[in-house]
Amino acid sequence: MGITLRLAWRNLWRQPRRTWLTAGAMIFSNVILVFMVSLQFGMYGMMIDNTLAVFTGHLQVQAPGYIDDKKMRQSIPDAVALGESLRQGLGIDTVAVRASAFALASSEERSFGVQVVGIQPDYEPRVSSLPGLVTAGRYPDSNDALEAIVGTVLARNLKVDVGDELTLIGSGRDGSFAASIVIISGIFDSGMADIDRSFIQIPLGTFQDVFFMESAAHEIVIKTADLSLVDGVVAQTESLVPAGSDLVVHDWDALNPGLKQAIQADLAGAWFMYGILVILVAFSVLNTVLMSVLERTREFGIVMSLGLTPGRLGRLVMLETSLMGIIGFVFGILIGAGLIVYVGINGFSYPGMDEMADRFNMPERIYPTVQMLPLLLGPTIVFVGTVLASLYPAARLNWLEPVQAMRAA
């Protein structure tokens, strides 16, 4: 093997410009792949984390059908008690019970239809980032206070501030008329207009009184320490839900199907583009290897007549390509990683990113980090493509007739 390797290495540098141009194609594609894939993976992670952190949590226990219809009577009986037993059974305190309804919220001057969410003041801050985003006033602190927090946009539209009264009119679980007056204890600012405009939160106890829920609620939200633990916690939660009840457990993907699908749609487009890049590199490699084989026809004829088998020669050609591939691989990863580190310091942004970021719950600048999988994925595929491209030129050697080859021009 030693001599083959040495031969291969020397052969590469018989035409240094060609070798560098071919390796250049690989390096170019690898840098693009490394950078783009890292950026995408980073973005997806942030999209998922930010979207789920605000409100959804990682999994929820709900009544069957609630996920699609969100009807008031699709409720969980004795929800607070169940929430407590889940907290104990799972051994975590990031479990919170919620209920929700629509109501007309009226201030002195304005009325708007809003979603009213009943929350447990003690536990909600553990599953959702929203309580931490209260910029004026404070989050409700007792379970049956007649208090509410509203978003900045809604507060502006209702022309209210902390301490003002808000009248809620809607219908209760049984369809009867439900009304209450609450005092605005705080205003939150999530930076996402849709969220800041569309709902208010009141303590769960108050909610259950006003909307005739008795002890029922609509969702038990659970947040896990890490996204990768979700599957295990789902299974655990399913075993803890009282036997005989028809409650269902949904993971974040089911709760937020748009999220994963948006990522998939984006990925599908990206794979197409990356695939094209890899194919173009493969063609470039094929061309180079084929040329280097053709111009050595006579040389190959001589060594074959001296007893070298076509298989051995084929390996030599593949080895040459692999060496070239390794150069592309190493330089591609080094330059790509360097680029990520450099961009990671200042953050990455492009014109129009603000609006996109708003839509997908992302910050306005992305700080990509060097991670193993996105770093290796693209270059590995390029490397495999490179080796595959050298198969045809290598296989051609099998049909080479030594005598004719030696006579070749």
Added chain:
Amino acid sequence: MRTAAVVARLAWRNLWRNHRRTIIMLAAIAIGVWAMMFMTALMRGMVNDMVRDAVKSLPGHVQVHNAGYRDDPSVVNSLEMPSGELLAALNGPEVTAWAPRVRVPAVISSERESRGVTLIGVDPAMERDISFVTDATTTGRFLEGSADSGLIIGAKLADTLDTELGKRVVLMSQDPDNEIADRGFRVVGIFDAKVQNLEEAFVFIGLTTAQKMLRIDRQIHEIAIAGSGFRDVAPLENSIAAAAGPELSVLPWFELDAYLGTMLGVMDGFVLVWIVVVFLALSFGLVNTLVMAVFERVREIGLMLALGMKPYVILSQIIVESILLLLIGLLIGNLLAWATVIPLQDGIDVSMVAEGMEMFGASAVLYPELLLDDVIMANVIVVVLGIVASLSPAWRASRYQPIEAITKA
């Protein structure tokens, strides 16, 4: 003139001296060009479709509001029915259709459920030419006149409200004095929208019915105006803005929906970047091919120089070779793109990720659009950059010292 003919002939013949290399390069160029066009067509189709749908659901290319309405969409931020100069501008040549609308937030309640919606009062005859909803009303009928007492709701909303055609629901909003304005309506029509959000967001009633219910006499909130197309709305916007005066805000669709406006801009940028990136990936192969073609002809070139051929003829010969290669590749690539886009023009079904596409604001069917502008841009970029890339090998070839070149092994 004769030199040109000779150069072209020489270049053409040289191209086919090593037909394998030429064919591989042609294949790479053709695939690259195909990928440029196909991806661009998909992206263009998606974004143009998004914009067209958005223009139908906003609706209009330009909208007129009370200056305070966009920040505070309240019943009081209204405007007079257009008259005088504004009316004249609305009937002017730039405008293809316009519609006055009442538009306020409201709560809709069935006997079981309540939801927050945007209540829209429309004049059915004028709405017909501008909004999606008249065509999308598939069950029941659309409103028959401004004073129609019926209500049109979306299919998804009907589902969550547990209501159906012919049933009664209650709409609740506020009048200008912040008194509750409510009224019972019979559902006379149900619409299906391409994007499910719309089905939940909007309900439609007659314009005068809405004005009566909200106790606003002849006041409206929005004038939706359609022009000839979404690309160039500036003349339309200017003529309306001039007539509307400073108290009213006149905004084009890309400001009404900043995300969409950004998407269009990002897409224009993306198309250019994509074409250039694919070209760069190709250029390594192209330069490599030319370098090899020059390298293996060093002696021949030296001979031609010694016989008195001018260096610039050599230079142009290499460049013509490159242009011929590019042109054939472009021809095949363009044909391939055309051949793959045409059969897909009825739409590519991506309903697997429908909810993800909805997050982007796109529908679940992609209609690729091969725009002449994009085709021209891609071809011009490839030819121009192709010539630039071949300058270096061509220059090198024309600078050989005849004696050294001839004696080269």
